[in-house]
Amino acid sequence: MRCLQMRRKVSALAWCPITSGARHPGFTGLAGGLCWLIWPLQTYVILAVLMAGALLGDDRRRRSSIVADAVKFSYRRTRIRFRWSKVMQAARLQELRRHPGMADVFVCPRLMHAHWWSHRFTWRRWHTRTRQTPTGITITVDGTNVGIPHSGFEGASATAIQSAFKAHDLFVEKHPKWSHLTQLTLVYLDPFKRVVKLAELTAHQDLGTVNIGKDGNGDQVSMNMLSIQLIVGASRSGKSSVCWTILSGLLLQKLPFRLRVLDPKGGVEFFDLDGIAYCYESDILKCGEFLKTAVLALKTRQAEMKAAEVRKWTPEHADRWPLDVMLIDELLVLVSALKGQKVSILGQKMDATDLLTWYMSQGLASGCMVIGCTQDPKKETVPMRGLFTSSTCLRVESADEVRMAGFNPDTHPAHEIPFGDKHAGRAYARTDIGVKQLRAAYPTDAERAKIAEGVLLQSRIHWAADRQPSNVEFVSTEELVTNGAQK
Ligand SMILES: Nc1ncnc2c1ncn2[C@@H]1O[C@H](COP(=O)(O)OP(=O)(O)O)[C@@H](O)[C@H]1O
Ligand SMILES: [Mg+2]
Numbered sequence: 001m002r003c004l005q006m007r008r009k010v011s012a013l014a015w016c017p018i019t020s021g022a023r024h025p026g027f028t029g030l031a032g033g034l035c036w037l038i039w040p041l042q043t044y045v046i047l048a049v050l051m052a053g054a055l056l057g058d059d060r061r062r063r064s065s066i067v068a069d070a071v072k073f074s075y076r077r078t079r080i081r082f083r084w085s086k087v088m089q090a091a092r093l094q095e096l097r098r099h100p101g102m103a104d105v106f107v108c109p110r111l112m113h114a115h116w117w118s119h120r121f122t123w124r125r126w127h128t129r130t131r132q133t134p135t136g137i138t139i140t141v142d143g144t145n146v147g148i149p150h151s152g153f154e155g156a157s158a159t160a161i162q163s164a165f166k167a168h169d170l171f172v173e174k175h176p177k178w179s180h181l182t183q184l185t186l187v188y189l190d191p192f193k194r195v196v197k198l199a200e201l202t203a204h205q206d207l208g209t210v211n212i213g214k215d216g217n218g219d220q221v222s223m224n225m226l227s228i229q230l231i232v233g234a235s236r237s238g239k240s241s242v243c244w245t246i247l248s249g250l251l252l253q254k255l256p257f258r259l260r261v262l263d264p265k266g267g268v269e270f271f272d273l274d275g276i277a278y279c280y281e282s283d284i285l286k287c288g289e290f291l292k293t294a295v296l297a298l299k300t301r302q303a304e305m306k307a308a309e310v311r312k313w314t315p316e317h318a319d320r321w322p323l324d325v326m327l328i329d330e331l332l333v334l335v336s337a338l339k340g341q342k343v344s345i346l347g348q349k350m351d352a353t354d355l356l357t358w359y360m361s362q363g364l365a366s367g368c369m370v371i372g373c374t375q376d377p378k379k380e381t382v383p384m385r386g387l388f389t390s391s392t393c394l395r396v397e398s399a400d401e402v403r404m405a406g407f408n409p410d411t412h413p414a415h416e417i418p419f420g421d422k423h424a425g426r427a428y429a430r431t432d433i434g435v436k437q438l439r440a441a442y443p444t445d446a447e448r449a450k451i452a453e454g455v456l457l458q459s460r461i462h463w464a465a466d467r468q469p470s471n472v473e474f475v476s477t478e479e480l481v482t483n484g485a486q487k
Contacts, residue, residue, distance in 0.1 A: 004058065011057020014050050015067070022070035023132065073132040076188065080130065080139065080165060091160040093148055134218070136167060136188040140175060143182050150174055150182045162186070191216040191439075192426050198245060198443040203252040207315035208323070210249025212242060212392075213425065213440035221429060221438040225250065225323065226315075228360055228387055229371045232405040233394030237417075238424035239373040240269045242392065243327055244443045244451055246371065251454040255315060256322040258462045259455055260294055262287065264333040272448060276456045277327075278463070284337035288352045292343050294326060294368070295359055299346075301366045313367030322462060324368040326359075331374040353384075360387045377404040392429040394440075395419070407435065 021028040036043045054060070131138045143152060153161070153172045162170040167186040175181035201211045204222050211220040223229065223246065233239045250257050258278035263270045266282055274280050281290040301321055305313070313321060328334055334356075341352035360370050377385065377396075391406045395417035399409035409415060412428040412435055425440040443451065 007056065007058040010053050011059060011063065014053025014057055015063045018050060018054060019063075019067050019070050022067050023074050025071075025074055070132070072188075073137065076137055076165070076186075077130050080137070083164065087161060087164040090164060091153075091157040093152060093157055133185065134189075135191055135216075136186045139184045139186070141182050141184060142180065144180050153182055153184060191218070192423075192437070194439070196425070196439050196441045198248060198441045198447050201245070201249070201252075201441050204249065207253060207255055207318075210246055210253065211441075212245050212249065212429070213427070213438040215436050215438050221431060221436050223249075223392070223429065224390065224432060225325075225369060226364065226367075227389040228364065228369060230377070230385070230388035230391040230405070231371065231373045231394070232375075232377045232391065232396060232401070233373070233427070234375055234396055236421060236424060237394035237396075238427070238440055238442075239394060240329065241425060241442055242394070242427075242440050243270075243329075243371060243373065244448055245441045247325075247455060248443060248447070248451050250323070250325070251451060251458075256318045256461070257325055257458055258322050259459065260290070260324070260326045262290055262326065262328045262334060263330075264328075264337055265330050269329045270327070272452050273455065276452050276459060278459045284333065287334060287337050288341045288343045288355075291338075291352060291355050291359065292345050294324075295345060295355055297324065298359060298363055298366060298368050301368070302362070305366060312365050317367065321367055322458075324363070324366075326363075326368070326370045328370065328372045331372045332376050357384045357387065360384055364389075377401055390430055392427050394425070394427045395423065406430065411435075412437070 032043070035046075054063075057063070129138075129140045131140075141153075143149060150172060158170050158172055161184065165186055167188055168190050169187040171183075171185040171187070173183045173185070175183050196214050200214070201220060204211050204220075206222075208225045209222045210225060211222045213221050215221050225246070231239050231242055247259070259273070260279040261270050261273050261277040261281070263273075263280070263282045264284045264287060266284075270277075270280075271282070274282070279290065279293060281287065301324075305311075305321065308320075310317060315323070335353065338352040338356060342349045343352050343355055344350075345355070359368065363369060372388065378401075385404075393402060393405040393407050393412070393414040396402055396405065396414050399413075399415050402409040402412065402414045405414070407414060407428055407430075414428050417423055417426045425442055426438075427440055428435055428437055
């Protein structure tokens with residue numbers, strides 16, 4: 001333990017000058033050259049110590065990637081300094097240069113303060129800065145020098161600046177402290193490009209809320225499980241991965257739950273959960289029966305909760321009444337399979353679709369929630385769309401589908417997410433604090449196997465509990481009669 005802390009300290013000490021050197025190569029070269037001229041031997045010793053510290057220290061990969069980022073930043077900053085005047089002219093923000101033939105940085109461009117000497121030696125250092133950010137560069141400019149307000153940098157000028165500096169995105173903001181200054185944030189790194197590993201997610205502090213991915217700042221995005229979730233996404237957009245991530249989150253929180261899986265596409269997605277989930281069904285002809293079991297369980301729970309005078313289920317009740325999760329992989333297939341089916345329940349014949357609607361509207365108060373995945377969120381295909389209290393939109397085909405999923409295609413353009421497995425898992429999710437863009441975590445096959453193991457342990461507990469006789473009288477063991485399906 002002590003040794004590890006020591007290594008960490010050595011590492012931090014050795015890598016700090018290396019990173020700063022990478023960020024300011026010109027200054028480092030000059031200083032290094034000077035030192036070498038004066039004390040060549042000492043310079044060798046210092047270099048050797050730094051190298052040894054870097055090699056012996058811990059977390060070398062992460063630290064070397066920080067150095068690589070610093071090198072990239074310094075290259076981009078130099079490019080910005082040298083091209084500033086030209087780019088400003090292209091953006092119609094500065095008149096023609098009066099000293100043709102000289103590099104911009106020597107000409108005193110009034111707008112850009114990236115001018116290294118004014119940057120270093122004037123007392124108004126804050127005036128103008130080029131700063132490294134996790135996703136790119138922030139340039140602080142003083143438009144008042146040449147009479148340009150903040151809005152002058154927006155619109156067409158912003159597009160010209162962004163394209164000239166080859167950035168993904170450009171944000172124009174007022175300086176938080178000095179309102180006459182404008183901050184131009186150039187984003188070079190697409191934060192959603194990186195695949196988020198499942199191991200990067202932690203257990204959420206609130207019981208019943210799970211982390212499913214990360215947003216643009218690298219913060220975790222959570223999903224409240226006490227809601228009816230709709231997950232919309234085209235084929236191979238990452239719906240099933242989100243479901244596995246949710247299960248992993250529940251296991252991480254150690255919240256007792258029982259899982260019902262309905263995989264009506266014929267058991268292609270969740271076949272690993274066959275015999276592992278508390279209830280599993282992949283035969284579309286048996287969906288009615290599956291639903292009936294769930295409804296009877298809900299009724300039993302409602303009766304028990306009423307007897308115990310519990311009005312609303314909360315995660316604190318999970319020890320007695322575990323969270324009941326129903327996972328439906330393709331709502332579209334389920335809805336068409338249930339169409340016209342009648343289920344006989346407690347001596348009554350009911351429409352199977354009505355039964356599902358009833359389950360969704362009544363379940364929440366008793367800790368029975370539903371996660372429904374669908375490729376096609378249209379009203380005709382998902383008649384109970386209004387019952388979903390929360391939704392997540394992965395890549396979809398059209399702006400119309402984004403709207404159907406409950407998002408605004410202008411501000412949350414899920415239809416513009418690029419096609420392909422490389423971009424699967426990018427999504428917009430409605431959370432407690434508004435809509436967030438995120439990259440969902442990706443569980444590998446080994447991680448899925450581990451999750452399945454955890455689910456099996458949970459199921460075993462509930463299977464054993466079911467064997468004990470229940471004293472709620474209306475639970476009937478009558479045979480199911482599904483219309484046309486069986487019996
Ligand atoms: N969060 C993610 N990050 C990176 N890649 C992902 C992610 N989710 C899914 N993928 C990739 O996309 C493929 C399809 O994902 P899947 O969850 O089966 O999509 P769907 O269920 O929507 O058809 C996976 O095989 C995987 O390669
Ligand atoms: Mg799927």
